[in-house]
Amino acid sequence: MLKVEHIGIAVKSLSESLPLFEKLLNTPCYKTELVETEQVNTAFLQKGETKIELLESTGPEGVIARYIDKKGEGIHHIAFEVEDIEAEMKRLQAEGFVLLNEKPKAGADNKLVCFLHPKGTRGVLVELCMENKKPLPGKR
């Protein structure tokens, strides 16, 4: 675990929330990205070495839409950058943490990611992420 790579915030509407977070953080959004596999539109703002990632669901059944239905808008997850995601997944499993995906999967921002079950981390949804150096099979 190297640093807090980003903090994910669930919002109902990117078009409404992005100008608000640009004002709050006093910095412009530098990238937006649709992650179809996760059914989210994302927008990124940088503060120091950490990104703020706004997450909007692309449909009413997406994971972010269901999160907002249950808990309202707000902080959704913390992502830590790791040096070697497979080694870190093994280390955490050996420590008793429960992984939500058994293999690293492609996330936003050209990352390989793995989530930990929040029941094992005091309600905090933790993401591990690592720069994707080579494309995953089947991804262009």
Place this chain on the structure above:
Amino acid sequence: MLKVEHIGIAVKSLSESLPLFEKLLNTPCYKTELVETEQVNTAFLQKGETKIELLESTGPEGVIARYIDKKGEGIHHIAFEVEDIEAEMKRLQAEGFVLLNEKPKAGADNKLVCFLHPKGTRGVLVELCMENKKPLPGKR
């Protein structure tokens, strides 16, 4: 807004959660601190330029106890380091954000802090913080 100074996580029990977060982050806690004015025991772990601050209520009426009663354990707030807290408070007020304290107050870790109302920030409790260069009147 310079960087994410820390992320605050509300936990029921520091003695149970601290070993868990030390394992998760693979780093030891470097400081614990009681903040009597806020009725919290805190414990800090560092990752890159950001701290993870675990927050345990000192009593059943504390703000963290009430938060956990309502929402469960989990991510409580994001704190951004600012260069000049009074200037930043003025800037944000002028942008329409609502401050929860009108003047900077003393927080954990020798900081002057100010919170923004989460209704104005899509449910995210945002803290501004700045190193306290001189003691506040009445504080030793």
